[in-house]
Amino acid sequence: MIEQLRDTFGRHEHLVPDAGALKPVIDRRVRIVRARRRKAWSVAGAFALVLSIVAPAAALRRLPGESILPLTTPPSLAPAPAGPVNLLLLGVDARPGGDPAQARSDAILIVHVDAAHKRAWTVSIPRDLAVEVPGHGLTRANVAYLAGGYPLAEQTIAKLTGVAFDAGVVIDFNGMQKVTEAVGGVTMCVDQPVTSVHIGHDAKGRVKPPFRDGKPVLGVKPVVYEPGCRHFEAWQALDYVRQRSTLAGGEQDRDRHLRQFLGALVKELTNPVKLTKALPVASAALDLHLGGTPLIDLATGLRDVDPDRIDGVRMPVWPTKDSSGTVQQPDSAGLFEALRDDTLSAWVAAHPEYT
Amino acid sequence: VTYDEFVDARLQALLRYAVMLTGDPHTAQDLVQETMIRVQLKWRKVAASNAPERYVRRMLTNAYIDLHRGSWLRRVVLRAEPVEPPAVADHADAAAERDQMWIWLARLPRKQRAALVLRYYEGLSDNEIADVLDCAVGTVRAHISRALATLREHVAPATTGEPR
Numbered sequence: 001m002i003e004q005l006r007d008t009f010g011r012h013e014h015l016v017p018d019a020g021a022l023k024p025v026i027d028r029r030v031r032i033v034r035a036r037r038r039k040a041w042s043v044a045g046a047f048a049l050v051l052s053i054v055a056p057a058a059a060l061r062r063l064p065g066e067s068i069l070p071l072t073t074p075p076s077l078a079p080a081p082a083g084p085v086n087l088l089l090l091g092v093d094a095r096p097g098g099d100p101a102q103a104r105s106d107a108i109l110i111v112h113v114d115a116a117h118k119r120a121w122t123v124s125i126p127r128d129l130a131v132e133v134p135g136h137g138l139t140r141a142n143v144a145y146l147a148g149g150y151p152l153a154e155q156t157i158a159k160l161t162g163v164a165f166d167a168g169v170v171i172d173f174n175g176m177q178k179v180t181e182a183v184g185g186v187t188m189c190v191d192q193p194v195t196s197v198h199i200g201h202d203a204k205g206r207v208k209p210p211f212r213d214g215k216p217v218l219g220v221k222p223v224v225y226e227p228g229c230r231h232f233e234a235w236q237a238l239d240y241v242r243q244r245s246t247l248a249g250g251e252q253d254r255d256r257h258l259r260q261f262l263g264a265l266v267k268e269l270t271n272p273v274k275l276t277k278a279l280p281v282a283s284a285a286l287d288l289h290l291g292g293t294p295l296i297d298l299a300t301g302l303r304d305v306d307p308d309r310i311d312g313v314r315m316p317v318w319p320t321k322d323s324s325g326t327v328q329q330p331d332s333a334g335l336f337e338a339l340r341d342d343t344l345s346a347w348v349a350a351h352p353e354y355t
Numbered sequence: 356v357t358y359d360e361f362v363d364a365r366l367q368a369l370l371r372y373a374v375m376l377t378g379d380p381h382t383a384q385d386l387v388q389e390t391m392i393r394v395q396l397k398w399r400k401v402a403a404s405n406a407p408e409r410y411v412r413r414m415l416t417n418a419y420i421d422l423h424r425g426s427w428l429r430r431v432v433l434r435a436e437p438v439e440p441p442a443v444a445d446h447a448d449a450a451a452e453r454d455q456m457w458i459w460l461a462r463l464p465r466k467q468r469a470a471l472v473l474r475y476y477e478g479l480s481d482n483e484i485a486d487v488l489d490c491a492v493g494t495v496r497a498h499i500s501r502a503l504a505t506l507r508e509h510v511a512p513a514t515t516g517e518p519r
Contacts, residue, residue: 001507002475008456009476015380019366022384026362026391033396 084342085113088154088168090145091176107258108141108157112339113305120310121344122262123335124255126317126326131160150289161336168289175281179265180234182278186264188237189229192253195246196223199239237261252314259312266310313344314354358398361407362391369415375472376419378461386422390415409486416473416487420465456510467502470495 091107108125127142133156136147144156154168180186200210200222210222225240232240241261247253268274316331331351338347348355366387373383394401394411404410460468466488473484485492 001503001510004456004510005471005475005506008460009375009472012374012378012457013371015383016367016371016374017380017384019362019370022370022388022391023362023366026388026395029388029392030395033392 084115085111085117086163086165086339087111087113088157088165090150090153090168090170092145092170092172108153110157110161110163110339112163112342112344114345115342118306118309119345120305121313121348122259122310123313123315123339124259125157125160125315126255129315129317129326129328131156134159150287154289161339163336163339170287170289177234177238178281179278180237182281183265183268183274185231185233186237186261186268187229187231188240188260188264190225190227190240192248193227194225194240194243194257196225196239196243197245198242199223199235237264255314256312262312263310311348311355313348316351316354356402356407358395358402361411365408365411366391369411372412372472372477373415373419375476376416376465376469377422378457382422386415386418390418413487413489416469420469422465456506459506459509463502463505466490467498467505470498471502474499 087110089107089109089111091109108127110123110125111120112123113120125141127140129141130138131141131144133139133141133144133147134152136143141156141160145153148155150168150170154165157163158165197211198209200208200217200220202208202220208217208220210217210220216222223236223239225236241254241257243257244250244254249256269278313335315335316329317326318329331354334351335347335354338344369391370383370387373387374380377383377386390411394414401407401410460471463471469488470484473479473487474481479487481492481495484495488495488498
């Protein structure tokens with residue numbers, strides 16, 4: 001019987017498919033899965049912005065005794081750096097358990113603080129902008145972080161804009177989620193009905209994804225964010241700002257929501273109680289790249305920025321027809337020049353369509 | 356071991372194993388494909404276990420056991436059963452009996468079939484099989500003896516085989 005069994009197995013070995021043909025199929029599917037997962041984490045840039053501006057600044061301004069910063073000089077005596085400040089903020093999609101070598105910067109933001117250190121602007125660089133990455137030719141902007149980490153990403157954006165960065169901040173999704181939870185959510189104003197493709201409820205109230213492979217799932221009602229201002233729990237806020245495919249303006253609308261979310265989070269963090277809760281979480285979540293700038297100088301340079309006067313700017317771009325990426329519009333040269341010359345307020349006044 | 360090295364060395368063997376489990380090349384290929392996608396996505400965890408091969412064989416076996424019951428696979432196998440007994444001829448008889456073995460293998464409960472394949476095709480010890488199926492060694496022996504009993508009851512011994 002056992003011989004017969006062994007013989008039966010052996011006789012059916014001719015059915016075995018060829019492994020050589022299967023390997024590329026597996027690799028291709030893995031690339032698709034990874035691309036899908038990356039989209040979810042693009043909100044990360046939001047936090048990089050808020051934390052880099054608000055945490056150090058507010059720490060000095062409101063809680064000098066409890067500051068997380070290594071204070072050697074009383075802040076009031078520290079000389080503020082002269083001139084405008086430029087920061088590069090990267091939201092990356094690295095996740096716990098994920099391969100850090102596979103991380104890309106899914107959100108790229110420049111924070112520009114004017115010479116008086118009163119106003120700030122956030123400029124979003126589209127992650128699929130076609131740029132010259134040193135050593136890698138013309139490719140998407142988010143490839144730079146994957147290929148060379150923060151240094152190459154900074155080099156790439158500096159080369160694109162001509163801006164010299166005083167410091168950089170990298171944050172991942174996990175850190176961002178924890179900080180929103182720490183402040184207990186945010187207040188935001190919804191400008192168009194937004195249907196979530198990620199969170200829905202079935203008839204019994206259980207949480208289920210309302211869409212699978214782009215098709216609605218029967219019996220699951222997606223969460224819809226109706227126009228108007230209200231408080232968002234952390235999960236709602238994150239879900240709202242990550243929606244892209246159901247928006248009329250697609251990625252541009254998503255980036256605008258992201259900048260609105262930043263502003264909302266800044267306002268929450270001006271509450272000292274909430275800030276105290278967020279600071280330990282934030283200091284663990286951030287990866288700071290200070291270059292030659294001492295953190296204390298950076299913080300003193302930012303402490304007077306008014307949270308109500310942080311404005312978002314989108315970079316003037318055209319999407320390419322074949323969705324292979326995004327290219328610069330001639331207007332972007334003017335934007336970069338304004339960044340270098342600290343004349344952003346005049347440029348924004350002349351180009352209100354990009355705010 | 357890198358993922359590529361592992362695939363180059365083991366993918367063909369995994370496909371063979373999957374065919375013996377499922378009895379069908381297409382289902383086997385789907386099973387291996389879905390498993391290897393997960394393996395590649397979590398490769399660091401797989402590589403960190405001291406025996407990636409064992410880890411992946413466990414994943415594949417679990418995926419097989421969890422395949423939906425009453426899938427098209429079973430229906431196909433049932434339809435493949437010869438409606439009439441084959442014409443009586445010594446050589447044809449032996450072939451039909453071996454096919455009969457293949458058909459009855461497909462009707463076995465999946466854990467029993469997996470235990471048979473692991474012992475008589477992959478050549479694992481009972482201890483190793485218990486590790487793959489995540490059960491006690493006694494349970495492995497029970498699976499195998501029940502499976503063999505079923506086969507003995509329904510499959511005529513091969514004419515060329517030794518009498519039991």
